[in-house]
Amino acid sequence: MKFFEERSEASEIKAKIVSSYFAAWANVIIPSAQKFGNNINYIDLYAGPGRYRDGAASTPLLVLETAIKDHKIAANLVSFFNDVEVGNTTTLSEEIRKLPGIQKLRHPPIITCGDVDEEAAKHYNKVKLEPTFSFIDPFGYRGLSRNIIRGVIKDWGCDCVFFFNYARINAGITNAKVKQHMDSLFSEARADKLRSILPGMEPALREAAILEELANEIKSLGGTFVLPFTFRNETGNRTTHKLIFVSKHFRGYNVMKSIMASASSTEDQGVASFAYSLADASMPLLFSLNQPMSKLKTELPRYFAGRSIKFKGLYEEHSVDRPYMEKHYRLILKELEADGQITVSTNKSNRRPGTYAEHVTIHFPQVT
Known part of the structure; x- marks a missing residue:
């Protein structure tokens, strides 16, 4: 052949x-x-x-x-x-x-x-x-x-x-x-x-x-x-x-x-x-014209508006049929948190900012 x-x-x-x-x-x-x-x-x-x-x-x-x-x-x-x-x-x-x-x-x-x-x-x-x-x-x-x-x-x-x-x-x-x-x-x-x-x-x-x-x-x-x-x-x-x-x-x-x-x-x-x-x-x-990370940063607050969710659930829900990997979500969430666009809650006192372990819940505000 x-x-x-x-x-x-x-x-x-x-x-x-x-x-x-x-x-x-x-x-x-x-x-x-x-x-x-x-x-x-x-x-x-x-x-x-x-x-x-x-x-x-x-x-x-x-x-x-x-x-x-x-x-x-x-x-x-x-x-x-x-x-x-x-x-x-x-x-x-x-x-x-x-x-x-x-x-x-x-x-x-x-x-x-x-x-x-x-x-x-x-x-x-x-x-x-x-x-x-x-x-x-x-x-x-x-x-x-x-x-x-x-x-x-x-x-x-x-x-x-x-x-x-x-x-x-x-x-x-x-x-x-x-x-x-x-x-x-x-x-x-x-x-x-x-x-x-x-x-x-x-x-x-x-x-x-x-x-x-x-x-x-x-x-x-x-x-x-x-x-x-x-x-x-x-x-x-x-x-x-x-x-x-x-x-x-x-x-x-x-x-x-x-x-x-x-x-x-x-x-x-x-x-x-x-x-x-x-x-x-x-x-x-x-x-190299699509600027996908910029799109992800804009999209996540709209997609999860008004919701509270763990990282695992966020990743498994949003990443399907999209090109993003786990590392991309962690990076963008860290930027969103630093910008004050999301807040987090946890029962651990020693949580480092920008980390999203299982004990961390991510809160997205309603989009006005």
């Missing part, structure tokens, strides 16, 4: 995000899974051959290398790798066999060859999964459907990342020849809505509309938290792909947010872009 002939920086970023989250997810999930006698699963539905032509490891090998290095993961991981091409699965089997330390895995990786179709979707919706992290990276959009996503996230401890070929899906939404594929991803109702509003819409608004409908559909399937990471072309003026993370738990969302933020190629006022483009390094001013 041509995709694996040459490794790109974008493919390295994608693999790093997925393997980094897998390690964090596994270490959080394993103690709870063990209490119920469960293993943890990793599922890759489009695994590829395991290496690029230059010899660099792709996601399957990076995930297994992570497991080999951690004895807890090695003892509890059941991994499933599938691809639609027998040549890929044959090569992947050989590459896995050659991994140093592969014998440390208690459960040998399971490798299958088959199409990811509606039968596969029915299977995942029918069976009860042990805690599972799934990666869905189709070549294009065939095989990526709302039913597959629902199936792999429905059970406890199940998170998912899928690669969303924005360029092809953007073109496909209004293409009657691939209507069935678009309907299976967005739902027919949402796809019809997009077909009615997208024509004539400028590219940035078009991208936002497509992503919003996709996120809303995933949330309707039970994916409470949806976090996209954008890949742009080499000139930085066009989105090519998006990596979409889905979880039912804020903790997973927050971990992935930190990983994606660190993988971003630019930041504005210290707030990550959640995007990667080679152009960002050479044209940073193009991507």
Whole structure:
């Protein structure tokens, strides 16, 4: 497959995000899974051959290398790798066999060859999964459907990342020849809505509309938290792909947010872009015009007007679907307190100004 002939920086970023989250997810999930006698699963539905032509490891090998290095993961991981091409699965089997330390895995990786179709979707919706992290990276959009996503996230401890070929899906939404594929991803109702509003819409608004409908559909399937990471072309003026993370738990969302933020190629006022483009390094001013920290300082007093709230509740409520991390909220609250725009109360006498531990309640005045 041509995709694996040459490794790109974008493919390295994608693999790093997925393997980094897998390690964090596994270490959080394993103690709870063990209490119920469960293993943890990793599922890759489009695994590829395991290496690029230059010899660099792709996601399957990076995930297994992570497991080999951690004895807890090695003892509890059941991994499933599938691809639609027998040549890929044959090569992947050989590459896995050659991994140093592969014998440390208690459960040998399971490798299958088959199409990811509606039968596969029915299977995942029918069976009860042990805690599972799934990666869905189709070549294009065939095989990526709302039913597959629902199936792999429905059970406890199940998170998912899928690669969303924005360029092809953007073109496909209004293409009657691939209507069935678009309907299976967005739902027919949402796809019809997009077909009615997208024509004539400028590219940035078009991208936002497509992503919003996709996120809303995933949330309707039970994916409470949806976090996209954008890949742009080499000139930085066009989105090519998006990596979409889905979880039912804020903790997973927050971990992935930190990983994606660190993988971003630019930041504005210290707030990550959640995007990667080679152009960002050479044209940073193009991507530093939004002033996000200034917006956060203006928004928080309005959003929480008249309310009293602990920091944890404030952060978990406001940060979802926004690019801000915990450090940004602590910084802005410190500024707001110094400016007299908020007050705090606590039962501790030695609280340092500008700190927001669990014993501190933050009070926002009514906006007049």
